[in-house]
Amino acid sequence: MQEEDLDEVAACEARATAFAWSRQHFADSLAAGYACWLMRRDGELVGQAVVMNVLDEAHLLIISVALEWRRRGFARQLLAHLRSHAREVGVAQLFLEVRASNEAAIALYRTCGFEEVGRRKSYYPAPGGLREDALVLRCVP
Numbered sequence: 001m002q003e004e005d006l007d008e009v010a011a012c013e014a015r016a017t018a019f020a021w022s023r024q025h026f027a028d029s030l031a032a033g034y035a036c037w038l039m040r041r042d043g044e045l046v047g048q049a050v051v052m053n054v055l056d057e058a059h060l061l062i063i064s065v066a067l068e069w070r071r072r073g074f075a076r077q078l079l080a081h082l083r084s085h086a087r088e089v090g091v092a093q094l095f096l097e098v099r100a101s102n103e104a105a106i107a108l109y110r111t112c113g114f115e116e117v118g119r120r121k122s123y124y125p126a127p128g129g130l131r132e133d134a135l136v137l138r139c140v141p
């Protein structure tokens with residue numbers, strides 16, 4: 001992901017989820033030096049992911065696939081790429097947080113070998129002024 005991709009990424013993300021990252025979130029991630037990835041198919045943006053590395057741990061901050069490209073294995077491919085890159089740079093553990101209600105993402109992560117290692121109570125804002133728990137998942141890349 002480069003600066004010039006940000007408008008396209010933010011538009012894709014806004015359609016992908018009700019709790020989308022803004023353009024600024026992605027810009028800040030690039031500026032911070034996080035690993036920011038795009039997946040394209042015939043030039044069209046399919047998905048995006050951002051990973052923060054801290055020593056030998058990596059944190060998957062976001063992954064999303066455009067609505068029109070879902071259920072074709074692209075998130076699984078993107079995760080495989082992130083894991084391969086994590087191995088190359090010496091990451092020992094890859095963590096992520098996911099909304100407890102996000103069944104699609106939880107199913108994806110489980111099929112990709114992530115295991116639940118914790119739960120953060122009321123971690124995320126939810127519609128109607130409510131809060132929602134986060135599951136903390138981990139895998140060895």
Ligand SMILES: CC(C)(COP(=O)(O)OP(=O)(O)OC[C@H]1O[C@@H](n2cnc3c(N)ncnc32)[C@H](O)[C@@H]1OP(=O)(O)O)[C@@H](O)C(=O)NCCC(=O)NCCS
Nearest residue numbers: 017063064065070071072073074075076098104105107108
């Ligand atoms: C979660 C998300 C990234 C999955 O992307 P995707 O490209 O459709 O996922 P894949 O096609 O690679 O699916 C891989 C596996 O994940 C599981 N899965 C994916 N979407 C699912 C769904 N809607 N319901 C149940 N299982 C699902 C399945 O096990 C699937 O394998 P299968 O298709 O062989 O059954 C996508 O739904 C998305 O962008 N959601 C909004 C953003 C989001 O919630 N990101 C995660 C934040 S932690």
